[in-house]
Amino acid sequence: MTAHRTIHQWFRRRQLGTGLGLAVVFAVTAGAAALTQFDLAEGFAAFPKALGWMGANFVPDARAWANLPKILSRLGETVVVSVMAATTAALVSFVLAILGSKTTRFHPAATVVVRALASVGRNIPVVAWAMIFLLAFGQTFLTGFLALFIESLGFLTRSYLETIDEAASAPVEALRAAGTPWAPVAAHAVVPSVLPGLASWMLFMLETNIRSATLVGLLTGTGIGFLFDLYYKSLNYPSAALTTLAIVVVVLILEAVSGFLRKVIL
Amino acid sequence: MKAPGLPPKPWTAPSVALTLLFLVLGAVTMAGFLLLDTRGVDVAGAFAKTGRDLVTLFLRPAAEHFTVLEALQGVALTLGLGLLTTVFGAVPALLGGLLAARNLGPAWLSASLRGFVSLIRAVPTVLWVLIFAVGAGLGSVAAVVGMTFHSFGYLLKAYSEAFEEVDHGTIEALRASGASWSAVIAQAVLPGATPALVSWTFLRFEINFTTAVAMGAAAGAGGIGFDLFMAAGYYFNLREVGTIAWLILIVAVGLEYGATRLHQASRAPGRKP
Numbered sequence: 001m002t003a004h005r006t007i008h009q010w011f012r013r014r015q016l017g018t019g020l021g022l023a024v025v026f027a028v029t030a031g032a033a034a035l036t037q038f039d040l041a042e043g044f045a046a047f048p049k050a051l052g053w054m055g056a057n058f059v060p061d062a063r064a065w066a067n068l069p070k071i072l073s074r075l076g077e078t079v080v081v082s083v084m085a086a087t088t089a090a091l092v093s094f095v096l097a098i099l100g101s102k103t104t105r106f107h108p109a110a111t112v113v114v115r116a117l118a119s120v121g122r123n124i125p126v127v128a129w130a131m132i133f134l135l136a137f138g139q140t141f142l143t144g145f146l147a148l149f150i151e152s153l154g155f156l157t158r159s160y161l162e163t164i165d166e167a168a169s170a171p172v173e174a175l176r177a178a179g180t181p182w183a184p185v186a187a188h189a190v191v192p193s194v195l196p197g198l199a200s201w202m203l204f205m206l207e208t209n210i211r212s213a214t215l216v217g218l219l220t221g222t223g224i225g226f227l228f229d230l231y232y233k234s235l236n237y238p239s240a241a242l243t244t245l246a247i248v249v250v251v252l253i254l255e256a257v258s259g260f261l262r263k264v265i266l
Numbered sequence: 267m268k269a270p271g272l273p274p275k276p277w278t279a280p281s282v283a284l285t286l287l288f289l290v291l292g293a294v295t296m297a298g299f300l301l302l303d304t305r306g307v308d309v310a311g312a313f314a315k316t317g318r319d320l321v322t323l324f325l326r327p328a329a330e331h332f333t334v335l336e337a338l339q340g341v342a343l344t345l346g347l348g349l350l351t352t353v354f355g356a357v358p359a360l361l362g363g364l365l366a367a368r369n370l371g372p373a374w375l376s377a378s379l380r381g382f383v384s385l386i387r388a389v390p391t392v393l394w395v396l397i398f399a400v401g402a403g404l405g406s407v408a409a410v411v412g413m414t415f416h417s418f419g420y421l422l423k424a425y426s427e428a429f430e431e432v433d434h435g436t437i438e439a440l441r442a443s444g445a446s447w448s449a450v451i452a453q454a455v456l457p458g459a460t461p462a463l464v465s466w467t468f469l470r471f472e473i474n475f476t477t478a479v480a481m482g483a484a485a486g487a488g489g490i491g492f493d494l495f496m497a498a499g500y501y502f503n504l505r506e507v508g509t510i511a512w513l514i515l516i517v518a519v520g521l522e523y524g525a526t527r528l529h530q531a532s533r534a535p536g537r538k539p
Contacts, residue, residue, distance in 0.1 A: 014457070029353045032346035038410050046411055050401030058397060080298040087295040123518035124511055127480040127491065131498035132323070132507065136315040141302045146316075199284055202291075214390040219484050219495075225392075232396055244393055251388040264283040 060242035067239050071227060071246050078223035079250060081145050082209035089152035090202040093118075096153075097160035103167055104186045114157060121154025130216045139221040147216050152205045163197045164190055196265040203258035210251055319504055327508035331501060332493060334509070341513050344482060344489035348474035351410055355417025356467050362418070363425025364451060369437065370429060379422065386419035391477050395485045409487035413477055417470055424470075428462035429455055461532035468528050472521040479514060490514060 033040065099106045100114030130147035137143040171189040217225020224247060231240040329337060365371050366379040395412030402408065436454045445453070482491020490510055497506035 025353065029350060032349040032353075035346040036343060036350060036406070036410070038350060038407060043407055043411055043414075046398070046402035046407060050398045050408075050411065053401035054397060058401070077302065080294055080302070083291055084295045084298040087291045119519060119522075120515065123515050123522060125476045125479045125514060125518075127483045128494055128498075128507075128511055128514065131483070131494065132319060133316060135319060135498070135502065135504075136312040137307055138305070140305050140307050141298075142304060142307065142309070142312070195284065196280065199287060203287075211390045215392045215480055215484060218392060219499075228393065228396075232400075237400070244389060244397075247390065247393070248385065248388040252384070255384070255388075261283055261287060265280050265287075 057237050058241040059238060060245065061238040064238035064242040068242065071224070071243050074227045075224045075246050075250060077141065078213045078217060079210060081141050081223060082148060082206060082213045085145055085148035085152050086202055086206040086209050089149050089156050089205065090198065093153055093156035093160050094198065096157050097164050098186050098190070101161055101164040103164050103169065103172055103190055104182050106182050115161070118154045118157035121150045122158065123154070126151040126212050126216060127219055130220050134220050141222055143220045144213060144216045144222050148209050148212060151212065152209060156201060156205055159201045160198055163194050163201070167194045199265055200262050203261060207251070207254055207258060210254060214247060322504045323508035323511060326505050327512055328505035329509050330503060330506060331496065337490065337493060337509060337513055340490035340493050341517060344478045344491060345475060345517065347409060347413070347478040347487060347489060348471055351413035351417050352467060352471040352474050354410070354414040355421055355470070359418050359421035359425055362422040363429060364455070366422060366426035367429035369434065370455065376426070380426070383419035383422045386415060391416045392480065392484055395481055395487070399485065406487055409481045409485060413474060413481065417474060421466065421470055424466040425463060428459045428466060431462065432458035465525070465528040465532040469525045472525045475517065475521055
């Protein structure tokens with residue numbers, strides 16, 4: 001009987017815990033809704049209306065298809081800038097992570113400095129970096145590139161540090177026990193075992209960058225974001241729709257390619 | 267540095283793929299630097315200016331067009347927007363995630379749901395917000411609806427994968443003893459996946475805070491993002507940008523800390539890309 005009662009108590013406590021958790025989430029959500037003055041009913045009503053509008057107006061027409069070469073060229077520029085940011089950030093992050101990792105043990109101070117730099121890079125939103133670089137670099141591809149680069153650098157450095165910290169410690173320990181200095185340990189034991197993981201994170205960053213690049217372009221007047229903004233503000237919705245469609249196709253292709261590569265590499 | 271007497275490493279599929287990947291990305295990067303138009307920007311001068319700007323920004327923050335209290339209200343509004351859209355996205359994603367988990371439902375349903383949400387996620391959030399803004403003739407509500415839509419797509423995928431990692435034996439045991447679908451969900455799947463669900467949801471909250479900043483700056487959603495846009499793009503006031511950057515940085519670092527702790531508590535293996 002006691003066991004029976006105990007299991008009832010256990011279930012009861014679990015239910016109570018779940019109920020309490022849900023109540024807290026509900027209260028906080030209600031608070032947030034009040035703060036942002038969001039009307040739930042209006043939001044729900046808006047949703048089907050927006051979808052209906054999309055179906056009727058947000059469809060590429062013949063005039064929009066004529067803009068396709070321009071859209072593709074801008075989109076190409078955005079893809080190239082995203083690749084540049086991910087690749088250069090991966091290279092720099094790799095060096096930083098090797099210096100900052102606990103596995104390679106280059107210098108304890110390096111770990112702190114590298115982690116702090118990476119944290120500032122990724123925790124200041126890419127839009128803020130874009131606005132800052134815009135002041136000096138103007139409406140050029142460099143503004144978007146640098147904003148994406150800093151954001152990628154912050155994110156990749158952290159991921160690379162984690163990957164390298166988790167990396168095979170047996171070969172590292174063996175080399176170190178034989179009195180090998182940090183550089184050959186890094187080159188022969190650490191790098192070969194982490195390279196696929198690092199490449200996989202770089203692909204992830206590339207996917208993220210293409211999505212962020214649209215936003216950055218919108219704000220700084222470059223790339224595909226600029227073109228979307230142009231069509232959107234001149235109420236040329238069919239062309240804006242085609243721009244969106246082109247972005248979707250590129251993102252899906254990229255996801256498929258990087259998914260395939262990840263399967264081969266890892 | 268090659269060790270003497272060892273044969274060269276054989277070419278395998280992974281090493282070929284890896285080499286090709288690095289070559290292609292390296293080539294595209296070089297071509298980009300060589301071919302893209304810098305429109306005559308004095309690059310060295312611009313870097314020097316950015317360096318000076320960053321020093322002013324981080325070391326001499328100030329508030330002129332807004333008070334610190336107003337900036338804090340802006341942060342609260344942005345946090346509220348992030349929270350609201352996370353919760354609104356999480357509720358339907360939970361139901362959808364159950365249907366899309368391969369171990370719980372039919373394969374065709376899983377495949378079509380996942381295809382649908384990858385389509386949603388392929389459209390950048392800012393475009394969803396702008397589309398909803400004209401489509402429904404709304405101002406700030408569009409940001410909530412657009413961000414919710416994207417959060418739904420992200421969380422459905424994450425949740426369904428969390429459900430798939432629930433111990434198969436527990437589910438089988440319940441099924442074998444005649445438990446209904448809902449009983450299996452309520453007694454095995456949900457309790458087993460809860461730490462992972464909480465971790466993913468908080469991670470999305472962290473992302474949504476950043477997105478809410480962006481929507482304030484680029485899509486009229488208000489909050490600290492709008493203050494940022496005004497300070498950097500309208501008043502060109504670096505010291506104000508500094509105040510805003512510091513506030514956002516502090517909140518974001520706090521959220522990231524929370525997300526990391528929850529992730530460790532969920533005892534899930536490292537988040538792989």
